Amino acid sequence: MKIRPVILCGGAGTRLWPNSKNHQAKQFIDFGNWTLLDKTLERTKASIYDVPIISTNKKYLKQVKQHLKKNKIKKYKIVLEPAKRNTAPAILSTALIKDIPHDQPLMFFTADHLIEKMSVFNKAINKNKSNLTDQNIFIFGIKPTSPSSEYGYFVTKKIKGNINKVTKFIEKPKEAKAKQVIKQKGYWNSGMFFLRKDSIINNFKKHQPIIYKNCVNSVKKAKLKDNTYYLNKVSFIKATAKSFDYAILEKTKQINAVKLDIPWSDLGSWKEILKMYEKNKNKYIKKKNVFFRPWGRYTNLFEGKNFLIKELFVKPKGILSLQKHHHRAEHWLVTQGNPKIKLNKESFVKKPNDHIFIPLEAIHRIQNPGQKPVKIFEAQVGSILKETDIVRFEDLYGRVK
Secondary structure (H helix, E strand, C coil): CCEEEEEECCCCCCCCCCCCCCCCCHHHCCCCCCCHHHHHHHHCCCCCECCCEEEEEHHHHHHHHHHHHHCCCCCCEEEEECCCCCHHHHHHHHHCCCCCCCCCEEEEEECCCEECCHHHHHHHHHHHHHHCCCCCEEEEEECCCCCCCCCCEEEEEEEHHHEEEEEEEECCCCHHHHHHHHHCCCEEEEEEEEEEHHHHHHHHHHHCHHHHHHHHHHHHCCEEECCEEECCHHHHCCCCCCCHHHHHHCCCCCEEEEEECCCEECCCCHHHHHHHHHHCHHHCCCHHHEEEECCEEEEEEEEECCEEEEEEEECCCCECCEEECCCEEEEEEEEECCCEEEECCEEEECCCCCEEEECCCCCEEEECCCCCCEEEEEEEEECCCCCCCCEEEECCCCCCC
């Protein structure tokens, strides 16, 4: 029996646009003729997978269908949530549809992850297919590249059959704690799950009977039209809004881990997005988008909807004007050198891999006091992303009006 991929595609993307009413869901953001949902759908085309099921909500139905068409996926099912109830009801309701046999292995992907080396990933999944039972759950750990406080972690121990059993979860620890967890061979919790349909049912019956009862009713009364299940709203909204982690993973004892050492990110912050653009910058560079200034130069790499990605090159002893912006905030990722940053009344020196957030209307400046160039990747986020949105207060090069 092939593995059935289920794509969870209901996230709103508010983390990237905290002050915006027009925030874009992360899985649909165009990063340069590709989206994270494109990448996820591409994953499901591997030979080990059956046709995909997409769990989303009504407001995203049109965008999901556009992505399926763009990726030439003709066979699929969509399960539509009539209200936001977090991942536990979404996962259970999708598993309950009649298209899925009782002992079907299900691979739950989130629609907003960037995963490389998919052959390694798929090999690990296929290898563990025979280890699935009607009770256990496999989760996916990624070997940390740094002690990040943006991700949750877990720790494992080896048990019979060379299986890694999860012994402890650590939720988004501070950096110092994250370092300790990594020393204990902790892995990032990627938020992907691999389990059988009967395991989902048994775990919800045992640990979340109210969610189980209401999701069963919601699926029983669902309407099927054009490959899309419209879940019953009256029943679905009675299901408690809980994450799958909180509802099931924290309560069940039979959690195993697939540990992977592959490039992975959920692109959940502008820092991660900037790292992605830095890694792939050669795909985005065009000579006509390089602009020279007295302090060095900048290159516009990609302009998306309400965001612009640039690379700044500040020559030794170069200093930008003291400035602010009315219509945009900025995220900076230092990739080379040690810039001196002024932000309102504070001044500080940063090092490579440091992230700096410049809020709307904040007065700021970049200075390179060193002998080597400084490079900074910048994400401008806002309604106006033009050079006209610069108010200068001081400038070495006579540009203050």
